[in-house]
Amino acid sequence: MSEPSKQPIAVAVLGPGTVGREVVRLLTEHAEDLAARVGAPLELAGVYVRDVSVPREGLDSALLTSDAEALVARADVVVELMGGISPARELILAALAGGASVVTANKALLAAHGPELFEAADAAGADLYFEAAVAGAIPIVRPVRESLAGDQVERILGIVNGTTNYVLDEMTQRGLSYDVALKQAQDLGYAEADPTADVEGFDAAAKAAILASLAFHQRVSLDDVYREGISGVTAADVAAARENGQVIKLLAIAERADGAVAVRVHPALVPVSHPLAGVHGAFNAIFVEAAAAGELMFYGKGAGGVPTASAVLGDVVSVARHRASGGKGPRESAYAANPVVAIDTVFTRYSVRMNVPDRPGVLQRVAEVFAAHGVSIETVRQASGAGTAGLVISTHRALERDLAATVADLRGLDAVLEVTSVLRIEGE
């Protein structure tokens, strides 16, 4: 039994939402256990709220304060759970400047201002931890930053947004349309009334930027991330995928290629045999391909007050332990500076689905278009209807800009009535 004889470590919580309340509850209920793990007691210095006159369920009103600056000034560890850019950014910078360690779950802030914040932490010799900002409860920061520190990450494929995974999974399992599945997600509280941040991939793009920064030891910002959401995915796309032994997932992809780094978020066709295909409902998972370790996957809940609080508290214990022992965790090393390339230079496989007239010579005309742009066809599947036929062409690996040019030409061809979908194929 370690003996926490040391000075208490003062913890400030900024933000009284579900995660904040859960962090306060765990800090209180597990105080003895946490003191043993840290080597010093953790003491709740206060909870910042905008308006102290509003009663907060589960929070002692004596702990509430609307003076965030004063709270930060008397804290050893600041837990930022407010979300948004301002005043979260200013308060974190003030905390670091004052020598406090910071734990944050704020993905938008890290994706937008990560370099500034990590530099401030380095300059202050303080820790800035952010496990909860990447994939909720799933431990991914320590595995990538520390366990794989002697390895090289080649690619990350992540399901990092629970709302979109729920919607796509319902479309897959029950054949629902996008609109019905989204409505159901909203009714169940998995999606917001305005679902844009989730369904258009903004949330996933912020996480992709953070994951890429971690994996490749360099700064990758939100502006570097190509982004497509799932609002264009139809029940017909899902059905066509199933016929081909695939499911559609919204993936955050960060990969190394030829000395460059590419980061993108888009719906993708994944073979049903791939571990990511088995990630159902609102669960998240991050699939990592490393040079020596091979394939790894980390699976769990990507959101929710209680699971997120687990990740936050793990970080609080780490940074508090460093303070109790007079040390500091590994710095957020960003020593690499590979160029981050745009989507048009990405190489991957594609599935192009189109309606064509059901008459001889059409396939030849279509194949000529692919060949003209140097895009090699791997498989062709055809399903005839009344006078028209559905044609699904899967390509070998091709350059995104060649594929885009192919699709543009297909759209101009009389032998093609409609290009109904273009999806990238990943995980093969």
Add this chain to the structure above:
Amino acid sequence: MSEPSKQPIAVAVLGPGTVGREVVRLLTEHAEDLAARVGAPLELAGVYVRDVSVPREGLDSALLTSDAEALVARADVVVELMGGISPARELILAALAGGASVVTANKALLAAHGPELFEAADAAGADLYFEAAVAGAIPIVRPVRESLAGDQVERILGIVNGTTNYVLDEMTQRGLSYDVALKQAQDLGYAEADPTADVEGFDAAAKAAILASLAFHQRVSLDDVYREGISGVTAADVAAARENGQVIKLLAIAERADGAVAVRVHPALVPVSHPLAGVHGAFNAIFVEAAAAGELMFYGKGAGGVPTASAVLGDVVSVARHRASGGKGPRESAYAANPVVAIDTVFTRYSVRMNVPDRPGVLQRVAEVFAAHGVSIETVRQASGAGTAGLVISTHRALERDLAATVADLRGLDAVLEVTSVLRIEGE
């Protein structure tokens, strides 16, 4: 870019096997990258081999030494990859006593002598890291010890032996018998000529003891682990499981119950919808249930020279980084001392398969036996044959000793021709 201006850190590798050679290769090839991550260069001090006159592919003969004590004495970080108890134990103790940090992949040693080694590390103020000893390349030590430090692990279900998972997966996917699947695993190098350590669950039991120690912050030794292997699993068991929507996996289970801890390794029926059911071939996975984080899973390669070297090198970077910054990692805290209970007090669900005469009244007689021992039946499935019937009874949660008494009585009943298998049901 950090500037590794510090003194080089001398790394000794004990054991010239596939993992050792791979560690040496990565240390050499990635020297610059590793120096940036550590903050000081890593310098290979030598490789211990029993006989220096045997040429070792991939190892510079000038680095080989048969004087392990002298090598350990001049190292800052000792990487123990010899396996076995002696002299690995003595060399690790000597390294720690001399102030060196130690990284080991030796699960047998940790399961047998963990407490002694961790106490020696604590006394010396040195790190003893062991990521590769638990599940090969899968990062599990840092997630459980650090990321979940503010949470409480309730249960771990692990597929921690690739050989047995390969054999069971081949039986499941291809309907092979145990003997044929094992022979195939041996031919492909997934199983040893003498497969006892794998198929009888000894390897998994050692890992279960280490996992339980980690998860519950206390010492759990190999003697505390109940163990059953897979050599009794038949093609008929696998087929019956499939009919019931289940697969058979060898699980290492560590769980908390009523202030006690139970640790066991045995074949178990897992629903096909459970994430562990999708772990195929020689892959490993560790499924964690935590109070706040909920369900987490960590998936990857549990063995092999290159993947294991990734985990070893991650630990080398961590302990070297601590040395470069004058610190030490979190100690292997063992402040809890819950009783470790025997298998007969475990509560779980069971599936009992038996052959019975195909005549009226049999099910009633069988049901009476379950009721007499307070074991509640959940489902009964019956498949008639020529004069006999296969009966599969799944129970609600019951105490192991009550189930054992039930099975003993069933075996003595004329209404039961044979009890063909008794399997625990997990993951529901």
